[in-house]
Amino acid sequence: MSARHRSVNPSLLAGGVLVGLVVLLALVSFLWTPHDPDRVDSAHRLLGPDGSFWLGTDKFGRDITSRLMVGARTTLFVGVVAVGVAAVLGTPLGILAGMARGWRGGLLSRATDLAMAFPALLLAIMFGAVFGASTLTAMIAIGLATVPAYVRIVRAGTLAVMSTEYVLAARAAGRCRLGIALRHVLPNVAGLVIVQGSVSFAIAVLAEAGLSFLGFGTAPPTPSWGRMLQESQELLFTHPLLAVWPGAAIMIAVLGFNLFGDGLRDRYDPRLERR
Amino acid sequence: GSGTTGETAGSDTSLDVGFIAEPASLDFTRNDGAAIPQALLVNVYEGLVKLDAEGRIVPLLAKSWQVSPDRRTYTFTLRDGVTFSDGKPFTAQDAAFSIDRVKTSWTTSLKTGMDVVARAEPVSATTLKVTLKRPSNSWLFAMTTRIGAMFSRTGVADLATKPIGTGPFVVEKWTRGDSMVLTARDGYWGKAPAVQRITLRYFKDPTAMNNAMRTGGIDVISTVQAPESLPEFSDTSKYHVIEGTSNGEVVLSYNNSKPPLTDRRVRQALSYAIDRKAVLDTAWAGHGTLIGSMVPPTDPWYEDLSQTYPYDPAKARQLLAQAGHPTLTLRLRIPNLPYAVASAQVVKSQLAQVGVTARIDVLEFPARWLDEVYTKADYDMSIISHVEPRDITSWGNPDYYWRYDNPRVQQLLAQADSGTAQQQVDRMKQVARTLAEDAAADWLFLLPNLMVADPGVRGLPTNVVSEAFDLTAVSVARS
Amino acid sequence: MLLRFLTRTGVFVGSVAAASVVVFGFMAVLPGDPARIALGVNATPAAVAQLRREFGTDRPMLAQYADWARGLLVGDFGESYVTRAAIGPQVLDRLGVTLWLVGAAMVVAVLVAVPIGTVMAVRHRRPSGLALSALSQFGIAVPAFLTGVLAVALFAVHLGWLPAGGYTPPAQDPVMFLRQLVLPAGALGLAQAAILARYVRTAVLDVLREDYLRTARAKGLTLTRALVRHGLRNAAIPISTVLGLQLATLLVGAIVVERVFVIPGLGSLLLDGVANRDLLLVQGVVMVLVVAVLVVNYLVDLLYAVLDPRLRRAT
Amino acid sequence: MSNPTLTVAGLGVRAGGGPLVDDVSFTIDPGERVGLVGESGSGKSLTALAVMGLLPEGLVAQGSVRLAEESTDLLGADERALSKLRGQAMSMVFQEPMSALNPVMRVGDQVAEVLRIHQPGLHRAASRSRAVDLLAKVRLPDPARAARAYPHQLSGGQRQRVVIAIALANDPDLLICDEPTSALDVTVQAQVLDLIVAATSRSNTGLLFITHDLAVVATVCSRVLVMHDGVLVENGPVSDVFRQPRHPYTRALLDAAEPSSPAPTRHLNPTQRPSPTQPDPTPRPDGTRPDGTRPDGTRPDGTRPDGTRRPDPDGLDSAVEPAEPAPHPGPAPVIELRDLSRVYRRPRTSLRSAPSSVPALRDVSFDIASGQRFGIVGESGSGKSTLVRLLAGLDQPTAGSVRFAGRRVDGVPERRLRFLREDLQLVFQDPSGSLDPRMRVGDIVAEPLVAMRDSRLRRTQRSHRTRVDELLAAVGLPADAAERYPHQFSGGQRQRISLARALAPAPKVLVADEPVSALDASVRAQILDLLASLADTFELTLVFVSHDLSVVRQVCDTVAVLHEGRVVELGPTERIFTAPEHPYTQRLIAAVPSVSRALSGTTVHDLTGDKARLEASP
């Protein structure tokens, strides 16, 4: 049993490496970037990769390497805010929906179903219209729109936990409902939340790219991969590399978080655990 | 687009033109927005007069006009045999009705252009007499804009969807969100257009428009919104790139009522700190003109003022220090339009060199920008292109969003309006110079009129000098 | 069965009603005065006040909601603040366009994902299965608009096989309609297919572990035939749920894809509405989008009973 | 001698690492019934699946498997060739009747399918009517209607008959049954076994019957194979193997399966008393002795130091009250149930019918006296767990009352049941499901203490620790267990953790709901012993719930028989077992297979009881 557990899950490993890469880029960017990422230089516009500008420069003559590094921060910020909002609101609501008895639980799940019908990007666009387009509002909107997904998943997990004999045993041992929620339900649904978190991280990164494309995302000149991709569009035919770098960065991040989530899911899959 | 392939020039030709901004409605009497007159003026609606390609006022529905010595009475002689697209004849009654209607029924603030009119009376079927309260040069000019458009007395019931004008085209079909089809109509008084059917296609996305051009989806890009992509159209056997000037001054506006921007030295310092050539090169791929004041070269009072504040960061720092602001943080609140977003990033980077931190805040255009910057003047700096013809007059309005209150400018503008043609040119030049010296704003550059067209398309307007996109002279030649 | 139908219908109707309140409430708190915005910056205050009266936006919220909701019941979405045109026909018109796009994308997604997902599951330990899994991961990682932009660059601009965008109603020119649909539906559908394929894989893997599949093989069916005859219908139950949920994603993904391909669908109407602050229009579009999602989930719910006899208990 | 139906030679199954099944060889003759027994995980199923060519992905088989008519080795054959044989020459019945059938396909179609696969010419209609015939042959009531049903509309036993009908459809030469009855009640088991035996002998089919229940094998089979850790350790006629087991493992299995009867009410011997030499840290004695054995002389793994298993009981312990409790001679009853009913309402599924209600308990009344060992038996669904939940105040009765030590339990909100929690604790069926996988064992055991913040046991965190250590020692777990997680323990050890938790607040009453039914026979014996000895040491009143009559007989002095929510019989254990009065009890007892009875000639058919009566009430 333990031998099979110790073998490293390949998608967890690959995901971990990719996510680690993004995190590393972001961390290093706080200390050092090859050039000032915002410095416009009309003398060095649209250069190809060379010794000084490793990945070349954009149409403002800014160093793409530096901007990609700082962009990693935006990407992580985006994910953390979106996932944070969703998990912080969704987890307790999900536990509540799973533990509430009678009509209250039913009402909560109906409300969740309804909320599912309001897609994330829609909410983000409307938020952008109300509060102004910024990364923060966009991601809070994406986070809010993801809450129902968490409620559903956590609720299902809670229902499963609540039907176990160990919860019955805890009740027989005299635990109050709050105690059961904190000591039994929360630790046991935490795995689900983490898995869902890494998946919605990936979704948030994609959503930010989509929003930047529509002009509701990160405001310039703050580098964001989605925005860089959008800016590269008009030069797609003349300077295709400009689209390749941010495109690849987005793919790596999304791929990383997806693989990481898949790996975690395999880890936490009770079917696999039981063997 | 595809419809033109293989067809010869003749009455059966069609043309697809790509535009960015789509009209929200077809009624410019109640709706603002440049896209409506762009599509309809001259093409569907005609005025008594219009601007030619050089910016001169020339006859249209009026064959000629006389101005009284006191320059308060205009007597127009109208053309014979002009009909509206619903078949009704156009008479002096209609002209008087149209002028009166601006004052009574229009809801946009442009209607103030007609305030100066005391009376408009039909003298005969083809003679119209307009009496002004005071002499005004800008009134006749305003008659070339949308407020001079002539409506049928019986055809104003459903302007939002069914425009009825005297122009060579009628709106055949309008598919919202996609396209508007203009077709040449029978019974037009003037020379019938060479192209029977013109489809105005609306693209939200410049790249999509470029792709449509490259795949034959359209024949003309009316304005290139991504000048960086022009090299895609360098094959002269397939594309014809037209580059002229427009009315669009891209202005880095200052809130003149807000300290420290009330201090002229600070404004001048900002102007010294900005390398406008670099802005033009990076933000708009070098296409456009450096101006230096609020006057495009097509206006009669144009002077090259672009060297008023040559790029000089040292001087900028020095002026800032003198003004007591060696470092400064300003809010640069811009609309989410391509040229503004691009220019702002360059400006921010350049200002950073002299110790000025510009915090960019991108506002959705039009709703939020109009509300916060334009209406409430809640900003320090902004960037927007002013596209109305002869919009230098707005500097005479102290409540305008740049909050520039200079009695001398106001006086000069008033004199220019009521004076003779020569006086007008003279005073206007002074206004432009005053504004430049005062660094009331920074004129980053003048947007070019950049078009890409199929080589067979002729007669496209090289310069944009009016509100209209004049399609009446366009023809298509195919081998 | 009938009871299930009635309760689901009840829930559906309740959800639609609740959605209308939410949508209306959201628009009500949007800052910005529709009348002001409709008239533009140059409007005079008197005109604004007059327009506000015309729109009825000077009345209490409750009255406005009642009016709007009553209109919705008969398909009357009110008149646009900006264009003064009736919103209902416009929205339905655009909905038609978007449904073609989304429907085609859904078909693409299912046609691609089901076989690929099944192969991924059946061969989940063999190189071919792993390769497909990796490929689907990449598919998920590429935003749909990027796929779209690249597809246009390649197939329309470079190769010239297909138009770069636009929309022609099928009644007007069916061939052109189809040609224009291929790229956007493909771009939208493939991104979904990558996601869907992973769900199909999971569902099929689950089914593969089921005892009845082993029973079927013990009867003498080969693995493939057992999967086709017994597995897929069972796997269809979880997959249809996912499809229902994906519709919401697709409808919104369509907003972006419509932009890339210049398709006059609901997405561009929504963006226009938002840009012009045509609140009633936005309200209508959002309502239609939400109801579309609810309708599909409702249908999926009813479909369960068809797929799964356990839910049809008549006793 | 004719060709054997099945010849397995040198069969091995391996995963990535070591072998799971190693060098297994045996033959089955036509019409022969061979049993394959062994504990869970010993490799029985893998052996069967290897024969069928249905091994799970990732496992490979070596050796050879031949069928009589086939010249080729099945292990080398490809899926296509194998699929021709499966369902035709050989077929298989699986353990879980609930999941072995496709839930979205009509039962008749599933039976017809196997006919059409192997007889391509057969018409749809013909195959349908043949399917109905087959369903009739497995004695499904109203076969025509059953054919139109979906699996979920049939009971477990009925479903298993359908699976058997599928397996027998093409008159296979070889039938493999993998624990076909372990999910079924004893009475249903008897019928299904009868069916299998009848069908195989009718068409001279060779049978490989897999089970962990020796008694079933003894009753059904003529020859038995015993498997241990993937190796065949015994192979011979049932009578030989079971009378003179050669391998120690077989002996141990037999010991565990068949406690020497007549079963006593107590398995206590004098050593179970607390050792006076050991200092007593709590008011109640710690059960572990310095040599690591438990009070009954066994080691924590259930063996005695001398290597034998639990000794024959040496009669009643003189220190314990009489086995036959007088109605009310001693102390007042701890638990009093009066007219207890519990009706579950299911949501309405159709407009025409009223919402269905399930009467899980009907008018149950009895008392449990202090110190009693009270058994509750009954088949699945008879209401046992419902009763337990009501006793523990975890559910509210529809009618009637529950009193504990004179105080009302029903109608009281859970948070005001402190008095009950302190004195009544539960042990559940599933040793892994009842332990939170993400809690350390120490925390699990301390949970009742923490939860109650017991005034009587008012302890600091530190003394919780010592209490936990005592408890773990008492149930025979190593001291470092507290720091580990449940999944690091075996099933038997987990049940010990459950026990330790239940004992934590020093309760007076221990209620155990099927505490051993998920355990292997050998482990089961250990836990039962432990339970009995703890009950004795801590002077507990025991309420013991089980569907397994033999288990109840080992532990309890009084038994209540539940049937469809009613107590049909109540009395001293021995009396009920030797002279059952109620017909249901009689049937229940008759249906229990036993090795000794089988060896003395009881057949499967005898287990089903009066045949005529059974057929009348399906």
Ligand SMILES: Nc1ncnc2c1ncn2[C@@H]1O[C@H](COP(=O)(O)OP(=O)(O)OP(=O)(O)O)[C@@H](O)[C@H]1O
């Ligand atoms: N797919 C698999 N991969 C790896 N090991 C497996 C697999 N299936 C079973 N095993 C292992 O093989 C061994 C034998 O399993 P098998 O199912 O044959 O046992 P069994 O005797 O049938 O037990 P039970 O009575 O519980 O059904 C066990 O240790 C099990 O963990």
Ligand SMILES: Nc1ncnc2c1ncn2[C@@H]1O[C@H](COP(=O)(O)OP(=O)(O)OP(=O)(O)O)[C@@H](O)[C@H]1O
């Ligand atoms: N929560 C519930 N809702 C509806 N019906 C229930 C519920 N719990 C139990 N039942 C039904 O009540 C009856 C008695 O169930 P109970 O669990 O008490 O049986 P049991 O004797 O413990 O059976 P088993 O041996 O299978 O555990 C069964 O028919 C069962 O289906």
Ligand SMILES: [Mg+2]
């Ligand atoms: Mg098994």
Ligand SMILES: [Mg+2]
């Ligand atoms: Mg039970």
Ligand code: NI
């Ligand atoms: Ni201008």
